[in-house]
Amino acid sequence: MAVTAQDLSRTGSGPVRSERDDHELASIFTAYTVSATFWLLFATAIGLLLAFKFGAPDFWAAKYLTFGRLRPIHTNDTFYGFASLALVGAAYYVAARSCGTRLYSTKLAWIGLWLFNLAAIAGTIALDLGYNWGDLEYREWPWPIRVVFLAALLVTAWNLIATVARRSSEDIYLSNWYIVAGVLWTIVIATVGVLPWYQYGLGQVAISGYYMHNAVGMWFTPLALGLFYYAIPKVLNRPIYSYALGVLAFWTNLLFYPLLGGHHFLFSPLPWWLQTTAIVFSVAMLVPVWAGSANFLLTMRGRYHGRIESYPLAFLFVAVICYLVGSTQGTVEAFRSLQAIWHFTSFTVGHSHLTMYGFVAFAAWGAVYALLPLATGKNPGRLGMAVHFWLALVGVSIYVIALSIGGTVQGLDWVHKVPFIQSVVDMEPYYLWRGVGGILMFLSHIAFAWNVWRMTAGTPGDAASPIMDPSVGKEVIEREVVA
Amino acid sequence: MNALLILIPITLVLAIVAVGVFFWAVNHAQFEDLDTPKILPLLDAENRVQRGLSDTDSEGGRVVPEKAHHDP
Numbered sequence: 001m002a003v004t005a006q007d008l009s010r011t012g013s014g015p016v017r018s019e020r021d022d023h024e025l026a027s028i029f030t031a032y033t034v035s036a037t038f039w040l041l042f043a044t045a046i047g048l049l050l051a052f053k054f055g056a057p058d059f060w061a062a063k064y065l066t067f068g069r070l071r072p073i074h075t076n077d078t079f080y081g082f083a084s085l086a087l088v089g090a091a092y093y094v095a096a097r098s099c100g101t102r103l104y105s106t107k108l109a110w111i112g113l114w115l116f117n118l119a120a121i122a123g124t125i126a127l128d129l130g131y132n133w134g135d136l137e138y139r140e141w142p143w144p145i146r147v148v149f150l151a152a153l154l155v156t157a158w159n160l161i162a163t164v165a166r167r168s169s170e171d172i173y174l175s176n177w178y179i180v181a182g183v184l185w186t187i188v189i190a191t192v193g194v195l196p197w198y199q200y201g202l203g204q205v206a207i208s209g210y211y212m213h214n215a216v217g218m219w220f221t222p223l224a225l226g227l228f229y230y231a232i233p234k235v236l237n238r239p240i241y242s243y244a245l246g247v248l249a250f251w252t253n254l255l256f257y258p259l260l261g262g263h264h265f266l267f268s269p270l271p272w273w274l275q276t277t278a279i280v281f282s283v284a285m286l287v288p289v290w291a292g293s294a295n296f297l298l299t300m301r302g303r304y305h306g307r308i309e310s311y312p313l314a315f316l317f318v319a320v321i322c323y324l325v326g327s328t329q330g331t332v333e334a335f336r337s338l339q340a341i342w343h344f345t346s347f348t349v350g351h352s353h354l355t356m357y358g359f360v361a362f363a364a365w366g367a368v369y370a371l372l373p374l375a376t377g378k379n380p381g382r383l384g385m386a387v388h389f390w391l392a393l394v395g396v397s398i399y400v401i402a403l404s405i406g407g408t409v410q411g412l413d414w415v416h417k418v419p420f421i422q423s424v425v426d427m428e429p430y431y432l433w434r435g436v437g438g439i440l441m442f443l444s445h446i447a448f449a450w451n452v453w454r455m456t457a458g459t460p461g462d463a464a465s466p467i468m469d470p471s472v473g474k475e476v477i478e479r480e481v482v483a
Numbered sequence: 484m485n486a487l488l489i490l491i492p493i494t495l496v497l498a499i500v501a502v503g504v505f506f507w508a509v510n511h512a513q514f515e516d517l518d519t520p521k522i523l524p525l526l527d528a529e530n531r532v533q534r535g536l537s538d539t540d541s542e543g544g545r546v547v548p549e550k551a552h553h554d555p
Contacts, residue, residue: 098524170512171520171523205486207490243517243518244517
């Protein structure tokens with residue numbers, strides 16, 4: 001069954017959803033966003049301190065503030081505190097709205113929020129006290145804490161799937177495919193990551209590659225793309241350019257992504273054929289990445305002037321561009337010839353910030369600016385969004401460009417076998433620029449916190465509705481339904 | 484490398500599940516119509532900002548022609 005007029009007329013009104021449901025959904029979205037904002041400020045303050053420790057390693061060198069303890073705190077809290085909470089909060093809103101129904105259970109959403117926060121708080125304390133699985137990237141938290149995170153995922157998956165099951169139209173909108181797939185995949189990944197077998201030797205390397213790349217690519221990427229497919233059409237008041245292209249991107253993403261984790265371990269003792277498999281699938285990822293990016297950009301076609309008028313759209317636009325550039329860069333990095341230079345260098349850190357910050361964080365912010373005002377009825381200030389946008393954009397640009405150039409210099413130094421200290425000296429200016437970019441990024445997060453305050457508890461600001469040109473939407477709906 | 488003994492079966496099982504879900508989706512007509520679903524995000528078109536601030540129009544003000552029909 002396709003969408004019929006009957007389905008449409010049921011969507012978003014009638015007995016499936018009441019004012020009280022709207023209010024509860026807004027509270028959930030708000031609570032997740034506020035929690036995420038706290039973790040963003042905390043984790044990036046740590047990140048900023050770490051950036052300067054490269055130039056001044058003796059600064060604040062007490063054992064609780066050493067690089068080895070703070071670095072995993074920065075990564076885990078940006079991943080599982082900030083990004084996860086921001087994306088899940090918006091995903092609840094998108095799932096309920098695009099299904100034309102209410103959330104299956106408000107209570108489960110609250111339980112999930114507490115579990116996510118409990119895991120992040122306990123994880124932070126454990127890491128700072130020195131309890132960790134130190135060599136396992138992005139799963140440094142001791143395993144009982146990661147079980148709490150897994151429980152949060154299970155609760156979230158249950159709630160999201162049950163919400164989609166309540167949908168008022170036959171078709172499951174693309175956003176929900178991405179969101180539900182992301183949650184389910186991550187449950188699998190988190191389970192594999194926590195099981196005690198094969199957590200030693202080469203087996204551990206294989207599992208680590210499987211876990212760490214899929215934790216990024218099967219959790220943050222699908223959730224962020226799910227938000228794109230809802231927020232971009234919503235803001236532009238124009239449907240996605242091609243639904244079919246989105247379906248293609250979804251299924252190819254699902255097919256290709258899970259097998260490329262091994263590309264983090266090129267030239268390692270992992271079997272050569274396994275490394276080659278990972279490279280092949282890294283190249284295959286160009287299909288969903290380019291299909292998805294083209295789809296988003298074509299949806300924005302002819303409305304590019306709107307980016308300047310609308311900050312929600314500007315955030316989403318930057319996120320799409322960083323998704324395109326960062327993911328394509330990821331494919332290129334997986335080639336052996338280039339990996340030989342970039343492996344272990346700061347280039348990788350630049351890449352991870354281009355993707356996790358330029359893509360995922362900007363997508364989360366774009367979704368919050370586009371959708372939170374629709375949920376709470378409160379807009380942020382235009383100036384506040386402008387300050388956030390420009391500081392974050394300039395900051396991350398400086399950061400990524402500095403580390404990309406510096407990382408390449410570093411890698412070439414190593415390839416040419418100059419004394420190691422020379423590569424450290426060569427990195428000095430790039431480490432400084434990294435800190436400068438980091439300061440701007442951190443300042444932008446304070447502006448974001450201010451904007452979140454105004455969209456939730458504070459006095460609303462002067463920004464226009466995130467939905468551009470509201471009259472257009474109605475015409476589109478009429479045209480599409482009659483056609 | 485024994486980890487592959489666990490990772491490859493897990494991946495295969497997941498691949499089978501994914502294919503299963505794909506066929507479920509095909510059989511439940513998720514791909515019959517690849518045009519119309521794209522307006523789903525726009526249907527929830529009641530503008531909460533305007534509504535929330537003015538609080539006058541609690542109906543949502545969404546207009547869908549009653550007799551409009553979509554032919555699959």
